[in-house]
Amino acid sequence: MSAQDPAAPTGTSLDEQILAGLDPEQREVATTLRGPVCVLAGAGTGKTRAITHRIAYGIATGVYTPQKVLALTFTARAANEMRNRLRSLGAAGVQTRTFHAAALRQLQYFWPQAVGGPLPGLVEHKARLITEAAQNMRLSTDRAAVRDLAAEIEWAKVSMLTPDTYPARAAGRDMPLGYEVRTVQRLYQSYEELKTDRHLIDFEDVLLLTVAVLEEDERVAATVREQYRHFVVDEYQDVSPLQQRLLDAWLGGRQDVCVVGDASQTIYSFTGATSRHLLEFPRRHPQARVIKLVRDYRSTPQVVETANRLLAARRPGAGSTPGAWATPLHLEAQRPDGPRPSWNEYPDDEAEAAGTAARIKDLVDDGVPAAEIAVLFRTNGQSQAFESALAEAGIGFQLRGTERFFNRPEVKQAVVQLRTAARAAEASDDPVRLVRDILSSLGYSDRAPRSTGAVRERWESLAALVSLADRMAAEATARDEEFTLPDLAAELERRVTQQDAPVMDGVTLASLHSAKGLEWDAVFLAGLSEGLVPIGFAETDDEIDEERRLLYVGITRAREHLVLSWTLSRTPGGRPSRRPSRFLDALREPDIPRRAPRRSRPVRAHS
Ligand code: ATP
Ligand code: MG
Numbered sequence: 001m002s003a004q005d006p007a008a009p010t011g012t013s014l015d016e017q018i019l020a021g022l023d024p025e026q027r028e029v030a031t032t033l034r035g036p037v038c039v040l041a042g043a044g045t046g047k048t049r050a051i052t053h054r055i056a057y058g059i060a061t062g063v064y065t066p067q068k069v070l071a072l073t074f075t076a077r078a079a080n081e082m083r084n085r086l087r088s089l090g091a092a093g094v095q096t097r098t099f100h101a102a103a104l105r106q107l108q109y110f111w112p113q114a115v116g117g118p119l120p121g122l123v124e125h126k127a128r129l130i131t132e133a134a135q136n137m138r139l140s141t142d143r144a145a146v147r148d149l150a151a152e153i154e155w156a157k158v159s160m161l162t163p164d165t166y167p168a169r170a171a172g173r174d175m176p177l178g179y180e181v182r183t184v185q186r187l188y189q190s191y192e193e194l195k196t197d198r199h200l201i202d203f204e205d206v207l208l209l210t211v212a213v214l215e216e217d218e219r220v221a222a223t224v225r226e227q228y229r230h231f232v233v234d235e236y237q238d239v240s241p242l243q244q245r246l247l248d249a250w251l252g253g254r255q256d257v258c259v260v261g262d263a264s265q266t267i268y269s270f271t272g273a274t275s276r277h278l279l280e281f282p283r284r285h286p287q288a289r290v291i292k293l294v295r296d297y298r299s300t301p302q303v304v305e306t307a308n309r310l311l312a313a314r315r316p317g318a319g320s321t322p323g324a325w326a327t328p329l330h331l332e333a334q335r336p337d338g339p340r341p342s343w344n345e346y347p348d349d350e351a352e353a354a355g356t357a358a359r360i361k362d363l364v365d366d367g368v369p370a371a372e373i374a375v376l377f378r379t380n381g382q383s384q385a386f387e388s389a390l391a392e393a394g395i396g397f398q399l400r401g402t403e404r405f406f407n408r409p410e411v412k413q414a415v416v417q418l419r420t421a422a423r424a425a426e427a428s429d430d431p432v433r434l435v436r437d438i439l440s441s442l443g444y445s446d447r448a449p450r451s452t453g454a455v456r457e458r459w460e461s462l463a464a465l466v467s468l469a470d471r472m473a474a475e476a477t478a479r480d481e482e483f484t485l486p487d488l489a490a491e492l493e494r495r496v497t498q499q500d501a502p503v504m505d506g507v508t509l510a511s512l513h514s515a516k517g518l519e520w521d522a523v524f525l526a527g528l529s530e531g532l533v534p535i536g537f538a539e540t541d542d543e544i545d546e547e548r549r550l551l552y553v554g555i556t557r558a559r560e561h562l563v564l565s566w567t568l569s570r571t572p573g574g575r576p577s578r579r580p581s582r583f584l585d586a587l588r589e590p591d592i593p594r595r596a597p598r599r600s601r602p603v604r605a606h607s
């Protein structure tokens with residue numbers, strides 16, 4: 001095919017334009033439209049870009065029918081991003097979904113025919129049923145225990161273990177609250193019974209039931225397989241056994257599947273995910289084309305070097321799982337030089353938060369947009385200190401987790417009110433003003449509140465809706481069109497159905513886990529001390545390695561500025577008993593002092 005020939009003259013047809021933005025290996029991904037394809041590549045090498053272009057290329061060349069492509073992503077946000085990117089490449093109409101959303105849609109559609117009656121209600125949170133099951137068993141639980149039990153049940157279900165088969169596989173796992181495996185098994189059983197009695201299903205059931213329907217009902221399977229011919233999976237290193245089983249059921253022995261992933265970014269093992277599927281893909285599909293990408297387009301050489309060092313220092317111990325330690329890919333930086341990563345030691349968490357806010361302010365003053373800055377940490381509990389410090393410094397921020405944006409009560413209220421107002425709006429009304437007026441009654445103000453917590457989150461949600469309206473108005477003006485409230489209502493309608501949260505301005509505060517696949521100009525990795533990174537409960541070699549991968553994910557989110565920090569004590573005036581993370585040793589360049597002197601001002605080894 002001429003498209004694969006780098007010497008081919010470049011024209012301006014759509015398919016050539018699509019390939020123009022890709023390097024030779026990415027092009028190979030994009031032009032290998034048929035058969036199993038497996039892309040093994042490190043962070044920032046353009047995996048997501050390559051598969052997006054592959055789909056667009058398949059459509060532009062007429063090989064794919066858009067409606068017959070199913071692109072599977074890890075989060076609803078990633079799905080929306082891919083959908084938007086596809087649209088801008090001229091490929092609209094492709095189904096881009098999470099495994100869960102794709103399964104739910106199919107289940108809703110086929111349930112009446114395959115099972116009969118309406119689909120049972122969906123359990124959004126397991127906590128209530130688990131608490132009830134525990135009470136029936138006369139077990140005393142608190143919130144943390146219920147959360148741990150829910151996580152254990154989820155692990156069992158995505159590992160495809162029933163209450164009967166669970167104990168054999170659970171032996172050796174840390175049980176919540178130190179319960180016996182038998183107790184957790186009974187609780188799992190009781191939870192399942194309560195759910196069935198109430199005619200409810202949970203998140204994992206959605207996948208389990210879809211698998212069951214596809215495996216047992218040939219007519220349904222044939223219809224679904226007729227609908228979807230080509231499958232693409234992003235972040236394949238974190239697929240669970242249950243998701244893999246579903247993918248197999250969708251494929252039904254066919255081979256048109258393209259998976260991309262990076263085993264060094266496997267960070268969801270605790271939920272039952274495993275990079276085994278990625279690493280064994282070539283063996284399961286002997287005809288697979290395996291393509292490796294090594295050029296890092298995202299980050300400066302300074303950031304890439306830091307990431308490479310972290311992975312090069314891995315040492316599998318005697319207790320590590322064979323096969324789980326894939327040889328890390330060495331990334332080759334493509335971007336021009338940037339600042340060296342900076343290292344900051346702080347006496348306590350408050351000082352770290354204040355110091356971080358101060359440096360963020362410097363970056364913003366230097367012209368880095370706040371939305372291009374992120375502070376990442378290991379546990380959600382660390383967020384609060386940064387929320388306060390940023391509020392104090394007058395810097396806007398958003399908490400990651402926009403996934404459920406349209407389920408937030410204030411957003412639901414706002415959508416209803418905007419819809420009602422749209423019906424009543426007069427042509428003469430100024431829609432931008434009207435939106436502000438309506439949302440003010442729900443807690444919006446033009447200035448961000450200086451508080452944190454619920455008030456602040458509510459304000460951030462409403463502010464996101466205001467800026468959506470502002471953006472739409474500006475775009476309409478640019479096209480020389482009028483922007484009206486019904487336009488906004490229609491856009492909200494679309495976003496609600498697609499769970500497409502509006503972009504929020506401000507610095508992102510997020511856990512390392514929720515940052516995967518994303519990128520920012522400046523990334524602050526905070527709390528890099530023993531007990532947090534690696535987290536205290538990580539003990540085995542495999543667990544410590546997962547923590548290392550998590551830090552690797554964090555480092556590789558940065559395009560340009562990377563700031564590493566840790567604290568010596570949790571609270572001001574506390575005993576300085578914390579030690580910097582063991583992972584930092586491998587990252588230090590030889591000329592960086594091993595331990596920065598203690599001062600209350602951050603010590604900048606480099607800036
Ligand atoms: P991750 O492992 O973090 O998910 P990834 O491999 O999916 O990363 P992308 O997000 O696709 O990487 O790409 C990283 C960045 O590099 C993006 O900003 C992307 O637009 C850019 N990029 C990728 N390939 C190229 C290229 N050939 N030319 C220019 N920029 C590129
Ligand atoms: Mg990606």
